[in-house]
Amino acid sequence: MKFGYVSCLPETPLITRFVEELNNGRLMGTKCEKCGAKYLPPRAHCKCGSADIKWYEAPRRGKILTYTPVVVPPESMSKYAPYMVAVVKLEDKTRLLAQLTGVTLNMLRVGMLVQVITRRVGADRIAYEFKLV
Amino acid sequence: MKFGYVSCLPETPLITRFVEELNNGRLMGTKCEKCGAKYLPPRAHCKCGSADIKWYEAPRRGKILTYTPVVVPPESMSKYAPYMVAVVKLEDKTRLLAQLTGVTLNMLRVGMLVQVITRRVGADRIAYEFKLV
Amino acid sequence: MTQKVGIAGIGHAKFGKRTDATLRELAHEAVTRALEDAKINVKDIDASVIGVACEEFAAQVSPAVLVHDYVGMGNKPVFRAEAACATGSAAIQAAWSLVKAGLADVVLVVGAETMTHLGTLKATDVIARAGDTRWEYPFGTTFPSFYAMMANAHMHQYGTTREQLSMVSVKNHMYGAMNPYAHIQKAITLEEAMKSSMICYPLNLYDCCLISDGAAAVVLANEEKAKKISDTPIWLTGLGAASDTMMISERETLTELRATKIAVEKAYGMAGITSREVDVAVVHDCFTIAEIMAYEDLGFCKKGKGGKFIEEKQSYIGGKTPVNTDGGLKSKGHPLGATGVSMTIEITKQLRGEAGKRQVNGAEIGLSHNVGQIGQYCFVHIYSR
Amino acid sequence: MTQKVGIAGIGHAKFGKRTDATLRELAHEAVTRALEDAKINVKDIDASVIGVACEEFAAQVSPAVLVHDYVGMGNKPVFRAEAACATGSAAIQAAWSLVKAGLADVVLVVGAETMTHLGTLKATDVIARAGDTRWEYPFGTTFPSFYAMMANAHMHQYGTTREQLSMVSVKNHMYGAMNPYAHIQKAITLEEAMKSSMICYPLNLYDCCLISDGAAAVVLANEEKAKKISDTPIWLTGLGAASDTMMISERETLTELRATKIAVEKAYGMAGITSREVDVAVVHDCFTIAEIMAYEDLGFCKKGKGGKFIEEKQSYIGGKTPVNTDGGLKSKGHPLGATGVSMTIEITKQLRGEAGKRQVNGAEIGLSHNVGQIGQYCFVHIYSR
């Protein structure tokens, strides 16, 4: 199972674990055991330098910080366009970028509530995405 | 008509002209009208800075300066491998790199005489290459 | 070693869809003009810094020597700079450092990029991969989409309007029409700007810079050589650089570029000036919202007042701080590697008093501001006569 | 401003096929070790220079900030260096210039590359596109083929033998077996080396460096800070850089790298030494012929006598000039961006007396030599205690 609609980076243990959890319905971030910093999407190390990292399950609710519809996509995304992307602040204040589905532009306002759901893309790909609550 | 076995650069007037001449059996270089420097393959400007450039027909005979057989090719050249490449010093002392065909490694010595011929590659490609005299 | 570093020569290639030239030939056009302007020979140069942003656009891995060799620099040292859309300014800072560090007296800086040959979708894809390819690109983000998201946040927070965005475009096209090197030399009306086709709401076609081919070159030299070469050397007196998170979702605010604020503070400090003393500026208007944020982040107006600043024509010649008198990325074009060097050229022309119809009268202090990616790079330079 | 620039910390990631990490994570491994070695925090660093050679290997356009951000450098200035296989050394020279120019007191230099994920044919293709894509790549040239042609010319002109080429490989594998960070830690016999499969005559598998993933990091600082941070700062006292034609066919001679000769002359001059005073050297052995040419071009032996030099074991520890005591690119691996930084680390260890079983006793002056493309870039650094 690969991450996202398209990808060009090789898989590593971090992304394999993340995708596995996502496939089981869990959105997982990482937390630094040394300084407490939380990362979603996850990182193998903290920006403080520590490699003492623990996985945690992220909250699934948040508010839209901003959004935009992509009409002219990268070539690799042609078959999916147009689509909406958004940045959302989750309940624990981490922020996440993903596609926002089931909406039209004129429905959207900054501050709207969304939830994060798992999205399968074809047979072998998976992503997270936002849906209005 | 495109230049070489594979290419990734767009065509420009310089290369279009060169390929056209090659297709008509002429190997053309450029000569600086200001300082006299000769370039084969051709350039649109001289290294002295001048854009006062004239085409000239290059000699077709030369001597092998060095050579090597390519066994592990770039991915894009897989269908042509193995092949021999060589650097040749032409009679007017300009030097040229190209494939050297119709030879095996143990036939070759530095200093052997070759001639430059036009090589068609498939339906829409053209190159120059070396053959032992 | 307390010598200043100055600009002793400038040369600009025509920006546009240049099917007549590849990277090396475009670069040659700019270099020839820079050497003519400086009235020196390539032999008088000690080293080069070549700014090319992207190997895929160049269709060449490790593209710098292609340019260095083609323009006749031979065996001299060559360095490549790369900082995405701010590549040209990174090259200027690298060259400044080489001179200041004493490794070279005279350095040729060349910025060049060929982008149009890939076509829009492919070019969009390449630039999209300058966003985080692990966590952003897999969702189909594009560079217009990043700036559109910042625009929506700015409109929401400060009441900035689509009309104000379009006003930036109108101004830059007006000045671009006076710049013989610009990709699009055509003035547009506010109505035309507002009604152009939507790219990423709220950004429409006229809010977005062009995909262009182009090159620009400058000769940097230490004080002694700059004075010897040029009657009107322009001094680089302040340099600032800063960075920011790779992912847009990690930014605490989406209505400013923090890298701009940090870089400009350093540059002002080093030059010993404040924003009020800037007579003319070129800023990174890859999208109209970027120019509005730049007004604010560079201190030309208060945070949130950028929309008002253009509405009141404060960034026109005659206003508080004239901005992008060369047409900006918007109308001049944005061949990534060339852009920062082109910015330096415009400020040099303005401070020399050679900007013709676009001249800011009596300009003594100039500023250039160049952003890479979405603020992962920012370089600010202060110039004086 | 007459301050020296010194190495205050070093950190090496394990080179190899690193399927456990992408570029940013590999870089983190090296940076963590460099900060530990320097006993400083990332907060003590003023700026970074990131050496990544190729966007296609990184699977990221404009890859530097990916590293800068990941290791916690935040809003500080970041510069990317790129010089093909000499990227790491270009990064060191850029950082040296930043410090010497006074733009930063302490700079983090990170070199990193991930190459194995593309596979051999694709990786060969990418590297082949670092040759002139207009006039060379269309004939199917590869980097092994360029060096093989130089080897054939050298063998023809000077009688250098395939056995002598293999002897370089045997030496470098012997030292690589003692280097815990090397990709292949295994000594080989001359027979094994001679009989390995042919890649490009006369170069066989053991004449060619590996395709590897890896990262390396060093902390550079001005004299005051270097002395404060480190008990054993190592000084960068000589820097040389030079270039050459893009096309191999334009070279007047195929048996030397002219860029090496020019760069080393500058570096010796700046450091005030001659080749005789070099106690230990790391040279660019991407192919065994490259190390033999380096002996000659760096002045360790006369032109044409490089084959004899290895045959007489003059480049072993105990010989005239010990070369590639870390295993060289041949056995340590050659992750393009990391290589030059890794070279600086080996010399630093040697001059600190921390090279363990590979220690050159009493080494006081070291040299590193890093070549990009086929001599389009050459950087030489001289180090002293």
Ligand SMILES: [Zn+2]
């Ligand atoms: Zn932490």
Ligand SMILES: [Zn+2]
């Ligand atoms: Zn000429």
